Amino acid sequence: MPASADADLTTEFERLSLPLADPFTIARGTTETAENVLVQVSDGSHEGIGAAAPSTYYGETPATVEAVLPDLLEVVEEVGDPHVRQRIDRELRERVGANPAARAAVDTALADLAAKRLDVPLYRQWGLDPAAAPTSSFSIGLAEPDETRRWAERAVDEGYSILKVKLGAGRTAERLAAVREGAPEATVRVDANAAWTPAEAVAKTETLSGHGVEFVEQPVPADDIAGLRRVRDQGAVPVAADESVERATDVPSIADAVDIVVAKLQKCGSLRETRRVAEIAQARGCEAMIGCMVASNATIAASAHLAPLFDYADLDGSLLLDADPFEGVPMSDGEIDLAAVDRSGTGAVEVDE
Incomplete structure (x- = not known):
């Protein structure tokens, strides 16, 4: 149009x-x-x-x-x-x-x-170190335990060493046991997408810790900053805030309640604002993760160029598609290989039919 x-x-x-x-x-x-x-x-x-x-x-x-x-x-x-x-x-x-x-x-x-x-590629224009880009996780959706196990096995077989597991209201222990059955050596992160109360979240973190979960993302509703702080202070695993942080001005009120702040280009509105989220979070003593929506490489590629500024990455949005009409930054096994980008700009280019 x-x-x-x-x-x-x-x-x-x-x-x-x-x-x-x-x-x-x-x-x-x-x-x-x-x-x-x-x-x-x-x-x-x-x-x-x-x-x-x-x-x-x-x-x-x-x-x-x-x-x-x-x-x-x-x-x-x-x-x-x-x-x-x-x-x-x-x-x-x-x-x-x-x-x-x-x-x-x-x-x-x-x-x-x-x-x-x-x-020049974006990361070189910005003066970033491609070797500093963290490994991206691969997301496993909310599913029955048997299906969760199959997804974990498949992800590991395809080379992914970090899994982000979506959880909801119930069957937390069963689903995590299934993940560990399918991927016993993988690094596992959990994302509740604001599904739990603070009390539930604190209790569930004991189960998460027992299965070696690295951190839990957005365990409570986005506007419950006191709840996030309670989970961080009383829970058994570190806490990340995603839905609670839309732009850089949100970070100061969140930083003392969590361990990790999640930035996404699609909620920040610009690459500059996405960078600000990481910079402010790290200045306030938090770590930062670059995330994404389910999307093509027309947008994921740009976020990949920001990855060296972040401590963690979750940039698998294009990998969930049946077919992406765009190629982007090479990300085999979750390794964000900016040094392999042989095109200027974001590296996103339309796939030849």
């Missing part, structure tokens, strides 16, 4: 419906198809790509993304220079306010275009 264009930059966007290889369930529901919105910005010689992976949890849908993109892309065309993203980011926020996934798609496309003009 083309937007208006001027002589400097042209822009367009389109919706992508991306079936998952298998239904993916978390405590809030099941996803079978990821709806992304692709954004392209061209200067006539180079084209930058980005994508929105909107989440209703954060108040966005593909329809809301498509509704605001004409206004956002109008800003891009009025400014006409992908290298002045500080100004563009400010004007995007002034134009639409919220809508972080939509803004992230535009920001990623501009970052990709700017780096392509300089003929």
Whole structure:
């Protein structure tokens, strides 16, 4: 769906419906198809790509993304220079306010275009060390114990050494026992997606600890900061906050209640803001993890270039798709191999049919 264009930059966007290889369930529901919105910005010689992976949890849908993109892309065309993203980011926020996934798609496309003009990968433009990128986890959805065991076995057989297991209201011990049966040597992390009360979470951490879980992500509702602090102080494993942190300004009120803060490009709204989350968290004594939504490499690739700034990574969103129309940063066995990127920009490129 083309937007208006001027002589400097042209822009367009389109919706992508991306079936998952298998239904993916978390405590809030099941996803079978990821709806992304692709954004392209061209200067006539180079084209930058980005994508929105909107989440209703954060108040966005593909329809809301498509509704605001004409206004956002109008800003891009009025400014006409992908290298002045500080100004563009400010004007995007002034134009639409919220809508972080939509803004992230535009920001990623501009970052990709700017780096392509300089003929460097993003991580080199930012001066980051590719060897510092942490290994990404592979996510296992909420499922019956037998299926959980099969997923754990399959992930380990495919080379993944870190598993992130989605849990819900019940059968915690059974599911973790199944994971350990299928992957006895793997590093295991748990994500409750805000499904537990503080008291439940504290009690469940004893079970998590007994199965060697490294940390638990978002054990209680996002707005229950006191609950997060209680789980951290009374529980048996470290605590990470995901849904509780949408942008950098959220970090100071969270940092003394958890051990790890999770940043995601799609909820932060820009690569710059995603970096700020990590920097502020680490300055406040927290570790930081770079995460993602279920999405194509049109957006995952950009997040991979940020990975050296983070202590942990969970960038498996494109691996859950049945087929990704884009290639991105090599991530065999969960190892984020930025040094192997032989393309400028984010490294995301459309797969040849």
